[in-house]
Amino acid sequence: MELNNFLKKRKIPLAWLLLTRQPLRILVAIAGIAFAGILMFMQLGFRDGLFDASVTVHKLFDADLVLISPRSKSSISMSGFPRRRLIQAMAHRDVVGTTAVNWNFLLWRNPENLSTRSILALGFEPSKPLLIDSDFERKAKTLKNKGRVLFDDLSRDEFGPISSWFKSGRLVETEVSGKRVRVSGIVSLGPSFGADGNLITSSETYLELSPGNPKGSIEIGLVRLKNGSDTEKVVRSLNLSLPGDVKVMSLKSFIDFEKNYWKSSTSIGFIFTLGAAMGFIVGCVIVYQILYSDVSDHLPEYATLMAMGYNLRSLLGVVAREGLILSIMGYIPAYISGQALYALVRSSTKLPVEMSFSRASVIFLLILFMCMGSALAAMKKLADADPAEIF
């Protein structure tokens, strides 16, 4: 019914014809908008990707609650707390299991060129769950032998061709903090902002690799709850019952805690948001230029239309529709290029940069806003269309 009405009432699509009969101008406009869009996609994609990357390991933890020291600021500066706090937490009736995790950076020697590099090492009791990966339990068993580590195959290449050597059946041995270790398995975690690579080992091996670590001190305590427990309630009661040298939070808060550090305590968020803002401004200037010169070029024609009886509002509508058409035509190539560039970034940096629906829509809204704002500014020129001047 609505459509029928529209088809009956529709008029000559002037905005569309004005744009499409000037192919060069519309191509420049689309290229400009698409460029601005791609810039925004890249900057915001990098930003969100870096924030997501900072919690790749956090997300994999098999836990409902996490214990950390109140002095811990982020994954790159974790402080220790007494391990017995986990045993005290077991006293709560909703808690069904805990895992003590050591977490620190150690020096890894590349077995190929013998250079060293800092790697994030996780130490835990191999009989206890750590990651929510079905195959992990089997791999963890290999850690029961001393001096064995699991290597993250998503680690940067600078650590050496560990996973390809391992998969080809080679015995991979190297040094961590000057002590000999053997790679007994491969896991997939992913590098983050702070850590270029990861390895997982047993608490026993971990303590051997970093002898300076105080006995009985851990950096992270994972707590698993009974099915159906009220997480928030348990967090509150544990925080009350445990001493002040430990902080209890849900896994989600732990993830947010880490993301927040990178968002608020570093300039990463600011830098990339600024980059996106630059793209936005460049786009505004381009669209404004295009629409302004379009209105100026057609000023006598707009004046003629006013003389014929078209009111100013309908002419403003024409400019607004030009803005709308440009925003849609510019967004489509920006979106497609954005997808392609994300794939490129994923393959070359291993950052988890994905096209999320929310980012795609935010950028569409920004482009729409950019085009409509520029159209609004260009409309001012329409006021110069004086029908009395065309005689």
Next chain:
Amino acid sequence: MKNKEINTLNIVSLNHWYGQGEMRRHVLQSISMEISPGEVVLLTGPSGCGKTTLLTLIGALRKVQDGDMKVLGKQLFGANRKTRQNLRKNIGMIFQGHNLLRCLTAEQNVQMGADLLNGFSYKARRAQSREWLRAVGLEDHLSKLPHDLSGGQKQRVAIARALAARPKLLLADEPTSALDSSTGREIVDLLKKLALEQSCSVLMVTHDPRILDVADRLLRMEDGQILPSV
């Protein structure tokens, strides 16, 4: 009184000035005139005598500064923008240049005129536009852009566009000035014929002595005044 048809145009002592202070010029001096429905009136005079100013005032394109002016029964002295804008829909205009929209085809240009009509479906307005182009002899050039039409053809499209909005009054400002004499003659004859079929009055400003005979009445202007008819 009730049966008396409203005059298309009634002007009583209209004055108009351009500029401010010292530079102020009195371009129209107590003009009085009228046009009855269906009448074709020609306005001649040397350039700069105020013809075009008068035309833009009648076309509701300028504000009336002083005097009484009724176009199609609407008082334009003190009329606001909206009144003038709405009135313009009932006034057809043909310009010295053709003033067609460059990016639209002949048919689409005419439809810009037809689109001003309310109560017709898109299809009906489109059919009317084609009908008008046929009436001005351009049925073979429907989808040509103005760029590809000759001067006479463009002026024909402009006539079709003006008439497609079914005006009660047609204002034409030297419609033949850009055309050769025989084409000019054809255009004016066509204009008159089609306007009369619609019982639309015509006020035409012209310099062209060869077309004076189409007029029902001839007005001469000089120095902002209409000369008494001879």
